[in-house]
Amino acid sequence: MNESNRKRGVLSPCAACKLLRRRCAQDCVFAPYFPAEEPHKFANIHRVFGASNVSKMLQELPEHQREDAVSSMVYEANARVRDPVYGCVGAISSLQQQIDLLQTQLALAQAEVVHLRVRQNASYSSSNSHGGFYAASPSNSGSPPTTLPASSRGKAIYNMDMVFDQANMGYPIW
Structure with a gap:
């Protein structure tokens, strides 16, 4: 019309x-x-x-x-x-910085999950080697062990191919 x-x-x-x-x-x-x-x-x-x-x-x-x-x-x-100086490039740059920050945070969270699962597995194996009794040690920080389901025992917990520089993030390397 x-x-x-x-x-x-x-x-x-x-x-x-x-x-x-x-x-x-x-x-x-x-x-x-x-x-x-x-x-x-x-x-x-x-x-x-x-x-x-x-x-x-x-x-x-x-x-x-x-x-x-x-x-x-x-x-x-x-x-x-x-933004008269940068225009769209400024917006794209800002979004890229947010993506980088979120990827770093994700990598840190994934590394922490791996660390906790390793501690959990160590705690589980130490409780089994002591006849089923829980023994406090520095590796398990006084936490009681949790029993893992039989289906998850022996499986890879996390793909360790990802390279992550923890020294710059203030996390200890384990």
Whole structure:
């Protein structure tokens, strides 16, 4: 409906033509991507890239790629308004730092699980070697042994192929 009314000249100009205060032509390159109901969408693009450059970019692209290009430009322009120096790169860098931090925390948690399971297995084997009685030793820190199910005895608990530098994390190497 929008397109048919646009051809008859009934609709208001697109957001781009409205901002630029010009008459919106029937073949306006901006009209399909910047409807009059979304003026904010074009405002940041115009501020960051300039209307002339956006028009040139859109005209050089095949029509099936224009919508993706507009959404990318909108995203980049909004990022540039928030962070004029780094734009999208700043957002990507921040997310990468969060991923690195979470991966480190995950590796620490996995190492702690391995450490606790090794202590549990040592405690289990020491209780079995003493005729079933529990003997306190520095290796089990006074914790009572827990019995492992028969199905988990003798299985590998954790894939130890993962290399983890614990010296830099303040954890002892066991």
